[in-house]
Amino acid sequence: MPGQQDTQNFADVADAHYRRIFRGALSLTGDRHLAEELVQETFLVALRKYENFTGAASLFTWLYGIMLNKYRDHCRRRRLLSRLGFVRAEDNLVATSNTGTENPSQADRAANRDDNHLLVEAVERLPFKLRTVIAMHYFDDMSLNEIAAILNCRLGTVKSRVFNARKRLYRTLKGKLRNGS
């Protein structure tokens, strides 16, 4: 159990990294509430394991890794519940209604919403590994090297995953997207 000093240190660390970890969770899940839950679970695990943190990787990489594992667990649980019939298949897809932003013109807004929905669906249908790299690279603005460090794999593997993910997205969305801008 962490002591009072550790807890205080950790609280500072958590406050420093919260925003970026939350952003990562949001990129992965696309759902604000789920992202908040994931971040809280992540920081809880991190608090328990904080004394085991050796500093081999950066603190952000370590926290992001924990969050990624939590998200993986969530996906597994979700898939199991879906197979057992407790969750409808369409519930697995992210509800985009609670993540909408304001756009200037109505036509553009409708087109963007449709495109956005299609894209979210297409990303959600990607396998976990490809989905992760797309979210990290495109939505979370991480470099390929950073992704390789977090996923603990080689740079070539990350490149290949990004390539495959883009290819699949292209195949899925070919001719469906309306707004090119």
Added chain:
Amino acid sequence: MAPEIRCREVGKLLQTMPKGSGEKIFSRISQHLSECEPCREIHASFTKVESALVARKRQLDDIASRTAIQRAGVPSKTARSTVARKAWLFRPAWASVAAFLAMVAAGSTLFLTTRQPPRQGDSHMSARLTPERPAPIVSSQTIKELAEVVCRHEVALSELPYAPEAVAHEPLFPSSVQKYIEPAGTLRAIAESTIKLTRRHET
């Protein structure tokens, strides 16, 4: 003069195009794109996908900025306070324990409702442990009747398991049928096999 690029190479370049390098690649393939309609379509599709990804990123940025401001104090609060647990039933460990208990309860109920009461003279345990004897293939009433039939056809009484009551010496079948069957042999064989079977079951 730049070497001519083929359609396959253009496709590969577009697929491997790293993020943000669209313009650089476009300058390499622009000449080919101006001449080749299918490649132009592929390029347009890729551009749309890229744009959609960028738009999505902007959207997520917006949400994150709004949410992070509201929730900036959460981690420190989480670190200091107890955790708000999820509904217990959705935790796999609790769910499996609950399922196990439900199965035990259902099994016990089924056992108690379908169990036969112990026979008189038997202890509770012996009634549970002694397997039920299978029902005889032929009931005692049938044996008795068969025995009576055998008696009618002069079977020795000593061969029977009990002494039958006196029966009238009447033919079993009408005389027109009786002459076609061999009553004594057939019926004796039936009676003997039945008696043997019954004894085997009893032992």
